[in-house]
Amino acid sequence: MPRFALKVEYHGGPFSGWQRQRDQPSVQGAIEAALARLEPGAHTIAAAGRTDAGVHALGQVAHCDLSRDWAPFRLMEALNYHLKPQPVAIVDCAAVAPNWHARFSAQERRYSFRLLMRRAPATHDAGLVWQVPHMLDLAAMQEGATHLVGHHDFTTFRSSICQSASPVKTLDMLEIRDVAGQGGPELGFELRARSFLHNQVRSIVGTLERVGRGAWAPQDVRRALEARNRAACGPVCPPQGLYLAEAVYPEDPFTRGALADQAAPARKS
Amino acid sequence: MPRFALKVEYHGGPFSGWQRQRDQPSVQGAIEAALARLEPGAHTIAAAGRTDAGVHALGQVAHCDLSRDWAPFRLMEALNYHLKPQPVAIVDCAAVAPNWHARFSAQERRYSFRLLMRRAPATHDAGLVWQVPHMLDLAAMQEGATHLVGHHDFTTFRSSICQSASPVKTLDMLEIRDVAGQGGPELGFELRARSFLHNQVRSIVGTLERVGRGAWAPQDVRRALEARNRAACGPVCPPQGLYLAEAVYPEDPFTRGALADQAAPARKS
Structure with a gap:
């Protein structure tokens, strides 16, 4: 077949x-x-x-x-x-x-996460972002994020119903950026790993939000990770800001995909 | 009051x-x-x-x-x-x-327009873009657009129910760009003028789409403009890609607006 x-x-x-x-x-x-x-x-x-x-x-x-x-x-x-x-x-x-x-x-999964920092409700982006009604300290979040990159036991950051055989994963990338480059209002997260645990991304984003609003210090993220205990995690953030962005394969199956059939129009002059 | x-x-x-x-x-x-x-x-x-x-x-x-x-x-x-x-x-x-x-x-209005070129239906952006099921020739559209910038009689590009006293307006900016810089799939239009006629932006975008798909040559836009005749216009495109982006005033009223009250959080270390 x-x-x-x-x-x-x-x-x-x-x-x-x-x-x-x-x-x-x-x-x-x-x-x-x-x-x-x-x-x-x-x-x-x-x-x-x-x-x-x-x-x-x-x-x-x-x-x-x-x-x-x-x-x-x-x-x-x-x-x-x-x-x-x-x-x-x-x-x-x-x-x-x-x-x-x-x-x-698949040898890699890429997730992105959209976080909107403002009090006024989202209109066009409703349901497409996680909105928090306060500003966040991006530099503190970025510092907190560095503790999670690499090969770790992520027991703290996986849901209790996760079916993965092992909590040990390698997080290859965790970057947070100011999307418009103007100090807000949107933060964009990008995460890459061979595979993720159940609720891992939302547990990480929810924890880093605590750092961003000053409730946790950046190094509290390391303490949470080292606790290897679900109870040490920050709150799991809501799903609507999360996107499965890409799955990466040894050879991209889509290089000769359906879109190659779409030709540019002939120009009239 | x-x-x-x-x-x-x-x-x-x-x-x-x-x-x-x-x-x-x-x-x-x-x-x-x-x-x-x-x-x-x-x-x-x-x-x-x-x-x-x-x-x-x-x-x-x-x-x-x-x-x-x-x-x-x-x-x-x-x-x-x-x-x-x-x-x-x-x-x-x-x-x-x-x-x-x-x-x-207000001394200037700025509109933006989002045009999505792809066959697969929009999901996240449904209702937020005008979708066309074919690729468009951006360079031809940009060339066509140059004919509209400046001080012109825009009779061709205004609706029959437009209440403006005069069809003569100055279009200060009409730029079209490849949003992702990858040859698609989204084109972004930006238009600036002191004021616009009724349906002017949608008449312009609908006409330039004809150029982009090769049905019109870029210089046909000039002929349409010079005809000063509503019947010479391309089709008025649908509204869902159009955004009133900004209104500009001699002094920005919002420099000391409500958002100035929002302070950054204190960092915990």
Whole structure:
């Protein structure tokens, strides 16, 4: 059976998360239902990251097996047609080898997080950012973040229901920047690792927010990490600022993907 | 009566436009209703720009007259409390002189426009961009745009119901840029003028889209302008990519506004 990689963008708001659940809308369920409109029968797709309820994706990657040898561009178009009006879009699609796996072949996940510091409610960005009603000390947060980068036991920063075999992970990147370069109002977090523990990003962001508002000192982050105790963690922040930004593979499956079919228009002069 | 300037951000989606209308939700009506919760009675506010149905604002400016001498920060907070859950937020507030006028004192309006070039439906940005399902030739659009900058009779680019006394306006800036600097998928327009005609921005963007997809040559924009005839215009593009970004005054009323009250947190070390 031909296997296809799908790059998926979604708004997590209406979904109980990525993973299919009985009686709850899920992103996986939405895509599997769209696949069933193309080729009748049951479909089960795998994904690079299983995002929680309310978490968004810019570049989730999934794979599916189909019996027909679809042209990637046609498959993308057909899926997007059947996904409407749900806020899920296939933004690229490529044929991959039968042993290629969206989850097991991935060598890195990248998450981003949007934090809006202002009192006035968000309008255009409602549901797309975590809003706090006070300013935060970015330099203190950046200093706190340095304690988390590297190879650590992240027991403090994983949820009690995390199913990972080990709490030891390597966090390769944790950067926080002033998005507009004007001292606010938006902070952007970028995190990279081979894999993440359940609630790891939201536990980290929630803890660093405590540092940013002066409730914790930057070095309190190290103490929390070294405690290896969930109770030492700051509060888990809400999901709506979190985005699965990218999944990285040894070879990018999308270099000859569906988007390559889109040509620039001929210029009239 | 003390007069206050309000900087207003809103999502235009649920509204019939800025202007108060009987039996239709409007941004003006929403703010006037919030003012009536603070000081009973009828309130009439004036604004820098009267945006159409579906058009957004990042920095609309309005003014209101109140009988109490409100602290700007308190007034902003109270209005935002009463505006919830509508997607309208007062993002700054300042006391101004009794003869200061949000509309008549403004010396420049700035609009921005977001255009998304891709086939897959927008998810996070649905309702916040104009989406076209094909790539556009940015250089051709930029060349077409040069014909519109300056002092011209814009009869071609104004709606038949425009109430402006004259179709002659000076367009001080019309820039189009590749937002991510990667050849797409988003183009950002920025336009500046002392004032705009009704539907002028959407007529310009709709016409330049024709150039971008090769249906018009760049110099066809000049021919359309010189025709001084509404029928020579390209199609008026939809409202959801348009933002009233800023209103500029001889002296910025918000330099000592409510946001100055927000202090950075004390750092704990």
